[in-house]
Amino acid sequence: MSDLLDLKNGSDIRGIALTTDEHKANLTPEAMENIAWGLVHWFREQKTGPLVVGIGRDSRITGPTLAATLTKVFVTQEITVIDFGLATTPAMFMATQFPEFACDFALMLTASHLPYYYNGVKIFAKSGGAEKSDIEYILTHPTPLTPEIGGKSQQADLLPSYSDFLVQKIRDGLAPEISNQQQPLKGLKILVDAGNGAGGFFASQVLQPLGADTTGSQFLEPDGYFPNHIPNPDNQKASESIQQAVLTHQADLGIIFDTDVDRSGIITKSGKILNRNNLIAVLSRILLEESPGASIVTNSPTSDHLKTFIESLGGRQVRYISGYRNVINKALDLNKAGIDCPLAIETSGHAAFRENYFLDDGAYVVAKILSLLPSLQKNGQSLDDLIADLGQPADVLELRLKLQSNQPHALGTQIINDFSDYVTTIPGWQINPENEEGIRISLGAPDGFGWFLLRMSLHEPLLVLQIENDEAGHLPKIRQKLAQFFSSYPQVDLAPLTNQ
Known part of the structure; x- marks a missing residue:
């Protein structure tokens, strides 16, 4: 049981599913069988009688075996399993909403952007995703139950229904003057980079029916080894790959998905990467036009410029703890x-x-943006124009400092508490009270003008340090002052901070 709890990853399950020269598998078929029984107990806490459970997976090579293990257990428990094969995480939730499937629960086998030897389970009920407490319950209830009759397994394709849903959402979001066009993206070249994950369908089943030319799209074929780049919109190499494709093919837009399509990034016609603060700004502009004066919740490591931008649109930013749940x-x-x-x-x-x-x-993020694209094109505007007023820092730095301790969270918490005292001794540094995670510092002269955030990583034994400065050239001095503070803590690996 304790070994199963090692697979707890916030509000989902994640582990090493394939033994390599450097890593030993802990999310084995045997472990998945125990997880399956925990899931059955969790299902039965919420609903008795016959159940319908959907199972989907990304392109990872361990997906079919782990899906078969889940199915083997479920069909002994009056459960109808719908094996959707290749799917996406959001599509699997929609399998609980689409009437043609009406799944009581849905499971997605994925480890997001992690290397090919990882896998995991994301879990949905009709009411939404599992919480951390649900995962703990599942992993601590591996006891097999008495067989029940009535279980069976069948196959279905979920992605066509999900694609139709997205196509309709794009059409519904069009400006009134073009709302009757069946192919509103005709004349636009839009490229997709699926990173060999599950997102390749978007080119053929969403963009092409809307009239877009997707010639030049890349890595659409599923390949669980991810041979071309990490399928992660937040990864520099991955973003640069689709960025270069957009510029080479003179495309109007580039789209990059992570492995299971719960995240995306956008590349504009000019080659600008719309991720992180830029993506939040674009979506905030869209949502604040639809809901004037609304609040936008973000995680902690957003720029001060984003707060100013959202407030200039009449909205309010609420910075909160990292973690999508x-x-x-x-x-x-x-x-x-x-x-x-x-x-x-x-x-x-x-x-x-x-x-x-x-x-x-x-x-869905991409769908919201695509609804705007025809009108912008007609008016001679671009996505870049939507965030022309968003300030951009001169220098950006992110460092991850490993904590070599048996109790890394306690050590990290102590360091952050001690740091609040150290800040008072540094001219130009002030604690920003609008923060819910770690400690956020506003920077002023003589160290430029900007901010930095020191926080614990959600899942790893390390501190994350993120710095932005509007004046170039100050990072070496700031790093030196931070290194002076951290030198009192020998359990902190300072190499990322001192190796400039």
């Missing part, structure tokens, strides 16, 4: 309290809209 739950709480909050989004690209079940869905 954290920002989504914060948005849900705000709406319950009567505060208009249509969007929860992380700098990593996880974005969830109230109008879409607060589901983090990279394809």
